Amino acid sequence: xxxxxxxxxxxxxxxxxxxxxxxxxxxxxxxxxxxxxxxxxxxxxxxxxxxxxxxxxxxxxxxxxxxxxxxxxxxxxxxxxxxxxxxxxxxxxxxxxxxxxxxxxxxxxxxxxxxxxxxxxxxxxxxxxxxxxxxxxxxxxxxxxxxxxxxxxxxxxxxxxxxxxxxxxxxxxxxxxxxxxxxxxxxxxxxxxxxxxxxxxxxxxxxxxxxxxxxxxxxxxxxxxxxxxxxxxxxxxxxxxxxxxxxxxxxxxxxxxxxxxxxxxxxxxxxxxxxx
Amino acid sequence: xxxxxxxxxxxxxxxxxxxxxxxxxxxxxxxxxxxxxxxxxxxxxxxxxxxxxxxxxxxxxxxxxxxxxxxxxxxxxxxxxxxxxxxxxxxxxxxxxxxxxxxxxxxxxxxxxxxxxxxxxxxxxxxxxxxxxxxxxxxxxxxxxxxxxxxxxxxxxxxxxxxxxxxxxxx
Numbered sequence: 497x498x499x500x501x502x503x504x505x506x507x508x509x510x511x512x513x514x515x516x517x518x519x520x521x522x523x524x525x526x527x528x529x530x531x532x533x534x535x536x537x538x539x540x541x542x543x544x545x546x547x548x549x550x551x552x553x554x555x556x557x558x559x560x561x562x563x564x565x566x567x568x569x570x571x572x573x574x575x576x577x578x579x580x581x582x583x584x585x586x587x588x589x590x591x592x593x594x595x596x597x598x599x600x601x602x603x604x605x606x607x608x609x610x611x612x613x614x615x616x617x618x619x620x621x622x623x624x625x626x627x628x629x630x631x632x633x634x635x636x637x638x639x640x641x642x643x644x645x646x647x648x649x650x651x652x653x654x655x656x657x658x659x660x661x662x663x664x665x666x667x668x669x670x671x672x673x674x675x676x677x678x679x680x681x682x683x684x685x686x687x688x689x690x691x692x693x694x695x696x697x698x699x700x701x702x703x704x705x706x707x708x709x710x711x712x713x714x715x716x717x718x719x720x721x722x723x724x725x726x727x728x729x730x731x732x733x734x735x736x737x738x739x740x741x742x743x744x745x746x747x748x749x750x751x752x753x754x755x756x757x758x759x760x761x762x763x764x765x766x767x768x769x770x771x772x
Numbered sequence: 773x774x775x776x777x778x779x780x781x782x783x784x785x786x787x788x789x790x791x792x793x794x795x796x797x798x799x800x801x802x803x804x805x806x807x808x809x810x811x812x813x814x815x816x817x818x819x820x821x822x823x824x825x826x827x828x829x830x831x832x833x834x835x836x837x838x839x840x841x842x843x844x845x846x847x848x849x850x851x852x853x854x855x856x857x858x859x860x861x862x863x864x865x866x867x868x869x870x871x872x873x874x875x876x877x878x879x880x881x882x883x884x885x886x887x888x889x890x891x892x893x894x895x896x897x898x899x900x901x902x903x904x905x906x907x908x909x910x911x912x913x914x915x916x917x918x919x920x921x922x923x924x925x926x927x928x929x930x931x932x933x934x935x936x937x938x939x940x941x942x943x
Contacts, residue, residue, distance in 0.1 A: 536900040540893075540928065555933050571933065597897070668826070698891050711889040727891040727932055734886065739932035 502762045537608050537655075538596035538619045545581040547722045550574070551741040553585075557598045559735030567735075575741070576749040584753045599756055607756055616760040618682050679714065689716035709733065721746070881928065883912055884935040896930040900941065903927075910937060 506577040538541040573587040580602055596609040601621050608617045679691030691714060698709040709732055716726045726740045758761060902922035905915045916923070928937040 510843055538898040540896045542894050553931075557933070585895070694889070696906075711886075713889050713891055715891040724891065724894050726932065729890055729932070729934070731886060731889065737932055737934060 537598050539606050540597040541583045543581045543601045544722045548579045548748045549721050549746055551578045551744040554740045557737040576753050578748055582754040614760050616756045616762045618762050618764055684725050687718050687744050688719050691716045870910045881937040881939045883937055887936045892938050899927050
């Protein structure tokens with residue numbers, strides 16, 4: 497929920513001055529999203545088996561404003577994964593409650609638990625897998641396009657020739673140039689991780705920027721647990737954000753964590769536009 | 773005075789509710805052209821007499837009223853959105869609108885601005901929400917021609933709380 501609210505804040509910030517003028521409308525929208533947030537969510541997970549663990553999650557973001565002010569946000573939670581790939585996530589909400597999701601690939605279902613209404617919103621994991629694949633395909637297509645463009649630019653640079661027409665045409669949609677490579681291996685919270693860094697630059701003038709904008713993204717993954725242990729993202733336009741697993745414990749979590757608690761009403765869809 | 777103001781506020785609130793509950797299709801070019809031609813036929817070229825200006829204004833007002841009221845009368849309330857992952861349903865909803873054209877692409881995920889620089893999506897959430905129309909240009913999408921102030925979208929948020937992709941849901 498907190499994560500959703502952080503995202504909502506970003507959305508509202510992007511909405512522009514016209515929206516900001518209508519405070520009543522924004523307040524209504526915010527209240528509506530808060531009301532629907534639990535019902536209008538589907539948890540997404542990459543299904544990984546044979547690597548059980550439990551850990552605490554920490555998300556932090558900091559944004560420096562032009563007037564010297566700073567916006568800092570912090571979200572905590574917990575994650576549990578068993579050997580069969582079932583995942584439970586808990587996210588601490590600002591109101592003191594906890595948002596809980598369970599993805600159970602064995603049962604073919606995922607649940608978002610609403611402790612206030614005692615409703616478990618159920619979705620098919622087939623839909624989750626399809627969604628993850630769709631999003632991943634999107635990322636892959638973009639990565640392939642960027643790679644192809646980078647290779648083409650390298651070939652042009654080597655030959656000393658003028659850029660072909662398609663490079664010029666694509667430049668408007670491909671403003672970032674990738675430079676990536678591995679980071680030194682290290683240990684985080686007792687877990688050996690492999691790091692990777694990707695740096696992208698928006699050339700000067702591309703989006704009206706006087707100087708180049710450099711965006712740096714780093715990730716550390718545990719080959720043993722097959723999970724991202726830490727990521728760090730720095731973009732001058734939006735600030736810095738960090739995601740980290742702490743207090744990582746190898747081994748099978750309590751099996752009851754992956755079961756909808758007694759007393760919950762299970763509703764078949766996890767996505768409702770309006771909560772009655 | 774206060775009563776008038778409260779009355780105005782009630783009218784504004786009612787209009788907002790009506791606007792939110794109604795999807796107006798984009799202007800029908802054929803109907804608009806026919807209306808303008810008919811209007812031209814009824815207005816043969818002749819010197820405009822002083823004092824007859826209100827006739828033109830009245831005609832324009834009637835034409836504007838027709839253009840606004842006819843689509844309102846032919847469109848219904850928003851349909852319930854399809855469940856996530858139901859791409860065909862999303863397309864079907866758009867198609868069921870009688871071939872209504874919209875600049876907002878329905879069904880396919882498009883990358884969120886800046887998402888190409890983020891760490892890979894390992895887990896996260898799909899959240900259905902109403903996005904303000906004013907932020908569509910920043911997503912590379914032309915706002916719809918209708919008067920709606922928000923569009924329903926499924927936003928993919930990664931494990932780090934940052935958005936990765938968005939798709940628009942047919943209303």
